[in-house]
Amino acid sequence: MTRINEYHRPPNLAEALALLGRSEPSTYPLGGGTHFRRSGAWPPAVVDLAALNLAGAVRGENAWFIGATTTLEEIAAAEGLPDALRRAAVRQAPRNIRQRATLGGAVASGDSGALLSCLIALEARLMVEPGGQLMSLDMYLPNRTQPGHLITACFLPHGRACAFAEISRTLADLPILVVAIGASVVDGQLHGTIVAAGGADQPIVVMHEVARLVTAIPELHAAEVAAVTSQAPWLDDARGSGDYRREMTPILVKRAATELLAAAAEVPHAG
Secondary structure, three states: OOOOOEEEOOOOHHHHHHHHOOOOOOEEEEOOOHHHHHHOOOOOEEEEOHHHOOOOEEEOOOEEEEEOOOEHHHHHHOOOOOHHHHHHHHHHOOHHHHOOOEHHHHHHOOOOOHHHHHHHHOOOEEEEEOOOEEEEHHHHHHHOOOOOOEEEEEEEEOOOEEEEEEEOOOOOOOOOEEEEEEEEEEOOEEEEEEEEEEOOOOOOEEOHHHHHHHHHOOOOOHHHHHHHHOOOOOOOEOOEOHHHHHHHHHHHHHHHHHHHHHHHHHOOOOO
16 A cells, blocks of 8 residues: 655645645545545545535525535435435445545546436536636546646536436445436426446446437337447446446436436426
C-alpha cells in the first residue's frame, strides 16, 4: 500500500484549488476516502474537503442541488430526491461504505453501477472547478482522470422520471448489470429519453440506439433491443460473463421501461 506524504485540510475553496493545481506532487481531493482504501493506491498528497461546506441536498426552483461531499447514505435518506436515485445510492455500496463514500468521489472514480447510471439518465450536471464549469457526465467522465479539477456539486433538473432494473447474485451483492432509463413523460409519451447501463467493475455505457427505440415504442419487446445491444462492451469477470450480460441487457431495458411508465402514470411530473 502506498503512503500519503502530504495531508492538507484547507479552510476554503481557493486554497483547495491552489493545492490541487500543483504539478508536483500529484495531489488529489479526499472526500470519504473509500475509493483509495479499496484500491490501496493512495496518492502522494491529498486535499481533505471536509472544511469546504460542500455537503447537502437542496431543492431549488428548477433543479436539485447536491453537494459533492454529500454521502451516499445521505442521498438515500434525502426525502424528495427522485426515488430511483435514492435506491441507486443504496445499491451502490454496502451501508458501512455508504456512510463515508461521497457523491463526488463516486463520480470522479468512475464507479460504474446504479448511481452513475441513474445520474446520467436524470441528465445530471456537474459543477467543476476551477472556472465554475457546468458539464454533463458525458463530457466529464472521459476526462475525469486529469488532475487539478474538483467537482463541487451536482444539479438534477426537475421534471424527469427515472427507473432502473438490475441483476445481482444476491440482494447483498453489487449489481452484475444495471440499466437506468430517464425521460420526461407527458401524456404517457417519453421525451428526451436517456438509457445508461453499467455494473460493478464494468464500463458505463450510454445506449443512444436503445433510447430511440424506447422513445418510439415504450412497450417494446426484448428482441428489438437485443438487435442493437449485441455488441455491448461488457467484460468477463467473476460475477458473470460478458455474453451473459449481453443476454440480460434487453431484459433489463424492458423491465426499466415498464417501471418508468408505471411510475410516471402515478406521478405525472416526477422530479
